[in-house]
Amino acid sequence: MSDAFSLSFNPLGELVVRLADDSLHTKAVVVRAFPIAEPDRSISILGVEGKELVWIDDLSTVSPANKQVIDRALQMREFMPEILRLDGVNSFSTPSTWRVQTSRGPTEFVLKGEEDIKRLSTNTLIVADAHGVQFLIRDLPALDRHTRKLLDRFL
């Protein structure tokens, strides 16, 4: 498996893309096109000016070396903690502080208003906190009873 591009990090921690025509692009960023609906497909690498350099349909077709760099780049850039459990809220009227367990560890945040909870589909929600961090609830019915009961007060 050989890709038409190769990825690496330079000592400054910037992502460098070398394309088939041997051109070098530093400060590139890796983004997912469908971060929620289909995280492991449709990945794009953009240049510093926002121009697309590489489009990857399926991450599994990429060489292991490149995939490792992509994973690292995504890990450093992506931040959408998934709410696994809602431990408690201080008030059922907003603004309300939520204590949550997320895929990235326990934290708490302030929900400014009910409209900051957005429904992507029937079972998937996005909760934005007062500072713009977005928390994901991937599958509402899969959460535990306590969490669903608390969430129900806001939905």
Next chain:
Amino acid sequence: MNASLSANANFMLPFEWKASASAQLSPQENVLAWLEVDLDVQLQFAKGLLIVTDQRILSANPRASGPEWQCWTLQPGLVMDHFDYAGVGTLSLRSISEQIAVWRFTLNHNVLAMRLQEAFAARVEVITHGRALQLSVAARCPQCKLPLEVEGDECPVCNREQHAPLSTWGLFRLWRFGHPYRWQLLAGFLLTLASTAATLVPPYLTMPLMDDVLIPFQNGQDIDHDLVVLYLGGLFAAAALAWVLGWAKTYILALVSERIGADLRTTAYEHLMRLSLEYFGGRRTGDLMNRIGAETDRINVFLSVHLLDFATDILMILMTAVILLSIDIRLAAATLLPLPFIIWLIHVVRDKLRTGFEKIDRVWSELTNVLSDTIPGIRVVKAFAQERREANRFRDANKHNMAVNDRINFVWSLFSPTVTLMTEVGLLVVWGFGIWLVSHHQITVGVLTAFLAYIGRFYTRLDSMSRIVSHTQKAAAGAKRIFEILDHVSSVPEASCPQKLPTPLQGRIDIEDVGFRYGNRAVIRGLNLSIQPGEMIGLVGQSGSGKSTLVNLICRFYDISEGAIKVDGIDIRNIALSDYRSHIGLVLQEPYLFFGTIADNIAYGKPNASRQDIVAAARAAHAHEFILRLPQGYDSLVGERGQGLSGGERQRISIARALLINPRILILDEATASVDTETEQEIQKALDNLVQGRTTIAIAHRLSTLHKADRLVVLEQGELVEEGNHDTLMAKQGAYWRLYEAQAKNAEADRVKLGDISRKEDIV
């Protein structure tokens, strides 16, 4: 001296880090800044600490065994970068050739992070050059650069976002609206008291009727006709009195509640009008319409009907209890036995019902949202033949509504019969206990009848009280949603003591180091621009480069996150909004015409304008002639979105609107984008009239329309990349040149295509 300073700085460190950090610091070290980060490098939530001292950078990573410290000595060539993306801020430390360390944090800590970055840069500057680059002139807020009186003061602009939770006693907050009518309310209350008392007289009279008239008759005595007339007269008088009093109280309280409801509605709407565009951007029209319309009405009905009933019920229950107790304590105790149960039941069910009704409200808003989404977009729906899908969406929302209602109906349909059952059981107890008491000659038959008569009323009241629970909870849910609007502080607050704009305004605009964040996306970054009075600036850039945002910031539709915008040297946050905006003329790509006549629409910004002024403005906007061609001239009604007029005509009306207020600052946001070339020329002529002598900021996609601009400013991803006039920018061969070339190529391609067509037509 040093040691004491250091101790001072240590004192400011967060408590849980103090001991551990002090152990790391040498006695001669001064803490300049610190930042508690809440994410680690892998973006997991974990608390860490970053300290900048006058000698080193220290960083603590939490480990199970206690914090793990790392440190780097400050030296020339070290740079600390700060940036943020998707709600996560990053500080990275690097030398010229490599990255040394990275710290991540959520934006709650952004202010401290920027302060730390500044402290670091200043200290490295001192170490490199042996002196500070420049002493900071005035204390400034680290986030928005607003000058502060004392260093370290809380910035009034940045700190207005407070997250105090609301009180759950939402309905009591309605008192704010009841206060102006307190005397009428008092009168209503007294009337309620009196009328309730009047309705309690008849059962009391059954007692002597029974004991003094009927029972003696059964025992062989004659009926005392005078006594009967007296008692019956008393019964009738009580009923008549109750009728008059009831009528008066209902009328007075209905009047008052109607006024309270109206006040609530107007206040909510007035408040809504004052909120910033940011608020409207995040809300859906249907939801807001629902809150102001339906929910204020629900509160109104609650106040006028249900609250009154409720008060009567409570009074009735209290008075009955007192009367019963005064007649016979034992029987009264038996009668009141089920009361605690019912109160407990009400309490249990109340919570369930309230959350349920809140839910119903939300679902109801969803339903209205579908409507307000679809109806304005009906052309798109029809064009793509998606009527069925929209109908299904509505059906789904409706189904959801039904399901939520079903669930709550189950609870409260069970509630009411349960209360009835309790009352029946209570009645049974009273009958049984009463018969036993009568048989032991403890009470007379008359007392028992009176008790049974009271108890009937008593329990029906309890029953209606149980019904009121649902109405109260509905109203409480409504009140909560109304107060959500009322409690929302505009993110574009009025200055507490506004500065007056000088008259006449010069129209000089200074944009200093402005940054703006929309949600978690930085839309404008570090932008500096000075616009001279009367100068025309063309804002150029690809779509999404922040042109419209910048214009919105200048109009103060949003407040900037960092930096300052000044007009004639005054920060626009210190100017009264209406004062400021009265100097701004805005012409948008999609002009919005309100329902009303054309004259009204032109005079929208200056309702007292004379007819001559309106006509003059229309003439200057090249709108006069087409208006005259309409059957009703200036009195023609234009519809909701100005249906019946073409895009160019609407645009010229909006130009006349801007001309009429004679603004010093003019903003043209793609004013000619949505019209054809010929109309564009007409509009361009109108605009040329408008622009004269005013500070103008024009956004245009077609670069050719900016030929009159004194200066062109090129934005790219929220940053100013080039400025200058057309020729210098072309000579530079930079961003502007690329844009221009791309457009020229398109135009060329169009011309070739058109040429092809006409040639083919020639052949045919």
